[in-house]
Amino acid sequence: MAFSKREIENLLRLVSRTKDAELNCEECLALVAEFAEQHLAGKSIGSGLQAVEQHLAVCDECREEYEALLVTLGKIDDDSPA
Amino acid sequence: MNRDNDTWVAQLSSAGAEREVALTELRVVLFRNLRKALAGRPHVDNSFLEDAVQDALLRILDRLDQFQGRSRFVTWATSIAIRVALGELRRSRWKDVSLDSVLDDTDYAPTRAVDSSPSPELLVQQEALFHKLHELIETALTEKQRAALLAELRGMPQDEIARHLGSNRNALYKLTHDARKKLKSALQNAGYREDELELTY
Numbered sequence A: 001m002a003f004s005k006r007e008i009e010n011l012l013r014l015v016s017r018t019k020d021a022e023l024n025c026e027e028c029l030a031l032v033a034e035f036a037e038q039h040l041a042g043k044s045i046g047s048g049l050q051a052v053e054q055h056l057a058v059c060d061e062c063r064e065e066y067e068a069l070l071v072t073l074g075k076i077d078d079d080s081p082a
Numbered sequence B: 001m002n003r004d005n006d007t008w009v010a011q012l013s014s015a016g017a018e019r020e021v022a023l024t025e026l027r028v029v030l031f032r033n034l035r036k037a038l039a040g041r042p043h044v045d046n047s048f049l050e051d052a053v054q055d056a057l058l059r060i061l062d063r064l065d066q067f068q069g070r071s072r073f074v075t076w077a078t079s080i081a082i083r084v085a086l087g088e089l090r091r092s093r094w095k096d097v098s099l100d101s102v103l104d105d106t107d108y109a110p111t112r113a114v115d116s117s118p119s120p121e122l123l124v125q126q127e128a129l130f131h132k133l134h135e136l137i138e139t140a141l142t143e144k145q146r147a148a149l150l151a152e153l154r155g156m157p158q159d160e161i162a163r164h165l166g167s168n169r170n171a172l173y174k175l176t177h178d179a180r181k182k183l184k185s186a187l188q189n190a191g192y193r194e195d196e197l198e199l200t201y
C-alpha cells in the first residue's frame, strides 16, 4: 500500500479543506437540494448550508451527485411551481 | 399538473387514487430528470433508468417525513434519485474489484501533478510538505485509515470500501474524517499554518 506523489497531493488538498465538524454524506443529501436551489438563485449561502459546501469540497461522490442535480435544475421548472 | 410541496407530500401520504396519480407523475418527472442528469454515461438506458426510478420512489416514500420543505419537493426527490442511480452505477462498475487489488495496484505511478512551473523556492516548500505528509500517513494513521483513504483516492466508491471493511458508509466517513483531522492537526503541530497547507493550489 503505497501512496503515489499524485495521491499525496490530492490527500493534502482534502486535508487542507478538512474541518473539525463535517456533515456526512447522508446529512449532506438532506440539504443538497436546498443548497443547489440557493446557489442557482445567486443567494448567499447561510451558515447551515456552508457545511454542505464544505462537504462537497472533500467528498467526490456527493460532489458528483450535486453536479448531476444542477444539470437537472434547468428543466425542473415546468414540473413544479416556483 | 403543478403541485406545491404540501400537496406532493399530502397526496403521496394519502391512501386514495390521488396517491396513485401523484406517484405516476413523480415517476415521470424523476425519469426525465435522471435521463438528463446521467446523459452520456455508459450503461444508462431506459431499463436502467426505470429501475433506478423505482428504487428511488421507494426511498423517497420511506423518508417523506424527513422532507422539510426547504427546497422544491421535486428537487429534493431528484437529489435522492441521483444518489440511488449513481450508487447503482458505481456498484455495478466496482462490484468485482477487491480492495486488495485497488491498494496494490502498481499502475498508480507517481506523477508530477503540482503546478508545472513553480518557483524553486515554492518547489522546495512543496517537497517538504509532501514529505512530511507522507511520513505522517505512515506514522499517525491506523492501517485501516490508510487503506480507506487510499482506496477513496483511487476512486473506489465509499459503499464498496465500507463493504470490504465490514462497515457502513457513515462509519467509513467517520473513519476517513478522523484520519484527515489527525493529519491536519499533525501538520499544524509540525509548524504548518492552515494557509500554508493550501500553498500549492
Ligand SMILES: [Zn+2]
Residues within 6 Å of the ligand: A024, A025, A026, A028, A055, A059, A060, A061, A062, A063
Ligand atoms: Zn459525501
